[in-house]
Amino acid sequence: MTKLFALIDGNAFYCSCERAFDPRLHNKPVVVLSGNDGCAIARTNEAKACGVAMGEPWHLARKRPECRDVIWRSSNFALYADMSRRVSQILQERVPAVEPYSIDEFFLDLTGIADVPSVCAALREDVWRLARIPTCVGWGPTKTLAKLANHIAKTHPEFAGLCDLSDPAQRMTWFARLPVESVWGIGRKQAERLQGEGVHTIADLMALETGKIRKRLSVTGVRLVAELNGVSNLDLQECAAPRHAMTASRSFGQSIHDRESLQAAVASFVSRLGESLRAEGRVAAHMMVFIRTSPFKQGPRYANQATMTMTPTSDTRDLIRQAWRLVHNIWRDGYAYDKAGVILSDIRSSGVQGDLWGDTVLSPRSEALMAAMDQMNARYGRKAVYLLATGIDEPWRGRSALRSPSYTTVLRDIPLVRSG
Amino acid sequence: MTAYKGDRTTGFASPAAEACDGPVDLSAVLDLARPQRYLMRVTGQSLESRGVRDGDIVIVDTALPLQAGRLVIACLNETLTLATLTRDQKGWWLQAATPGVPPRQLSSQEEIMLWGIVDGLVRLDP
Numbered sequence: 001m002t003k004l005f006a007l008i009d010g011n012a013f014y015c016s017c018e019r020a021f022d023p024r025l026h027n028k029p030v031v032v033l034s035g036n037d038g039c040a041i042a043r044t045n046e047a048k049a050c051g052v053a054m055g056e057p058w059h060l061a062r063k064r065p066e067c068r069d070v071i072w073r074s075s076n077f078a079l080y081a082d083m084s085r086r087v088s089q090i091l092q093e094r095v096p097a098v099e100p101y102s103i104d105e106f107f108l109d110l111t112g113i114a115d116v117p118s119v120c121a122a123l124r125e126d127v128w129r130l131a132r133i134p135t136c137v138g139w140g141p142t143k144t145l146a147k148l149a150n151h152i153a154k155t156h157p158e159f160a161g162l163c164d165l166s167d168p169a170q171r172m173t174w175f176a177r178l179p180v181e182s183v184w185g186i187g188r189k190q191a192e193r194l195q196g197e198g199v200h201t202i203a204d205l206m207a208l209e210t211g212k213i214r215k216r217l218s219v220t221g222v223r224l225v226a227e228l229n230g231v232s233n234l235d236l237q238e239c240a241a242p243r244h245a246m247t248a249s250r251s252f253g254q255s256i257h258d259r260e261s262l263q264a265a266v267a268s269f270v271s272r273l274g275e276s277l278r279a280e281g282r283v284a285a286h287m288m289v290f291i292r293t294s295p296f297k298q299g300p301r302y303a304n305q306a307t308m309t310m311t312p313t314s315d316t317r318d319l320i321r322q323a324w325r326l327v328h329n330i331w332r333d334g335y336a337y338d339k340a341g342v343i344l345s346d347i348r349s350s351g352v353q354g355d356l357w358g359d360t361v362l363s364p365r366s367e368a369l370m371a372a373m374d375q376m377n378a379r380y381g382r383k384a385v386y387l388l389a390t391g392i393d394e395p396w397r398g399r400s401a402l403r404s405p406s407y408t409t410v411l412r413d414i415p416l417v418r419s420g
Numbered sequence: 421m422t423a424y425k426g427d428r429t430t431g432f433a434s435p436a437a438e439a440c441d442g443p444v445d446l447s448a449v450l451d452l453a454r455p456q457r458y459l460m461r462v463t464g465q466s467l468e469s470r471g472v473r474d475g476d477i478v479i480v481d482t483a484l485p486l487q488a489g490r491l492v493i494a495c496l497n498e499t500l501t502l503a504t505l506t507r508d509q510k511g512w513w514l515q516a517a518t519p520g521v522p523p524r525q526l527s528s529q530e531e532i533m534l535w536g537i538v539d540g541l542v543r544l545d546p
Contacts (some may be wrong), residue, residue, distance in 0.1 A: 021500075023495040023498045023499060023500060023533075024498045026495070026498070085455075086455035086456075087455070089454070089455040090455045090456075093455075129482060129483070130455055130456040130482045130483050131455060131456075131482070132482070132535075407458075408458060408459075411459070411477075414458075414459045414460055414461050414477070415458075415460045415461070415500055416460070416461050416462075416463050416500070417460040417461065417462055417463070417478065417493055417500045417501065417502055418463055418464050418499055418500065418501045418502065419462050419463065419464035419465065419466045419467040419472060419474070419501075419502045419517055420464060420466030420467065420501070420502065420503075420516045420517030420518035420521070
């Protein structure tokens, strides 16, 4: 049977989540800012029309006269995650298989389904009605074509959010018009190199002989071109593969000058990673910590990293101890640190026998204590209990002054409704 | 370790082991895990006559069909507002609770949009 995939994704997803609960934002230019209110990460069409660019720093954009009516919001990831959960549930109740590809994109397997255009239109309608999120849907015989169809739907408002690329003849006319970088998996660098060789459109790429494609884009490129030809190589992945590494890192709201504050920030990253490890029943055996000054600010620059192999663990206390040892190795006085991060790798399931000569791995006491912490935090909210090593207030977290309430996840934050 | 629910005793086997329901889960009763269920908090006294008080939590459903007489959440004047849904030959209308406010006809325009339908109410500390 010919396969059929669709990709449905939220239009300006973060902005749409904000709009869902705040009617004052309807039809207005809205921009959501990155953590620490650094730069624009989501823009409504109205905001794009005001000239706000993706990634544009807030402190510059807000001063431009054409942006004076823009409504700025700090990012509110608790809200976006819950709305993504709602969208995914709506889809799962209506189609046989759903892959959450990113927080705002879902691949659907619609193989064997009759009247796909009506099904896709109904999905779009239901997601709008039930979750108040406007979407676009694109579909075709491969994931790559579904992604491309979605891109066409998004950039051609006259299609009313829907685009079908299952007809080969119709595909060809699009291929001749669309630039090669609109294909999923072709980055800007690769596109520039291809353009240098006269390959501008998707049709140009597909006209190349296989040997040339392999030389330019490796075997991935060959598979990609097959997908564009309607030969499905990529299947739906209904849940994320177990991760081989986990990262927690961020830029600080204000520079850190003393070691204690940096240690507190790193301890906080590691606590989060410990929680994720335990939630997946896994342990990590390798750790990397990095710290750096800002590449944009004046002043002396420094960046360094340190790694170590350790007895596999998911106990936050062990993780903090190890992370601080690494910080000790790379810390230098006299710098204004702007970013730090922790990467855990060599992640195994916690049943695996660890270092025979080291301390007992995951002693029952450790496991019980961590489980109790996780349960309390799940029940009473993040940071209900935590290790003092992470610090009590978190000055490095920085600004998020424009954050909306957690409308759907915290009782005291639910939307207010006037009774007349 | 699983919590004791009246089932697993150490001495005499519990005669109730097969009948342990656990406590009532209000979240399940109110169906809060469904994607179309939202909570909102009422402000103002205008709906006291319908038994809806200031501070009440309403459960809002975005999937229920329209039905005359039901309490709904609408976007009116850029505000989430409680209103009563009514119907006549011209179509659906939103009647605000405040006396003297004329009904507004439901349209697909965003500024008079139906947000959801009130399907339950929780009052803590009545």
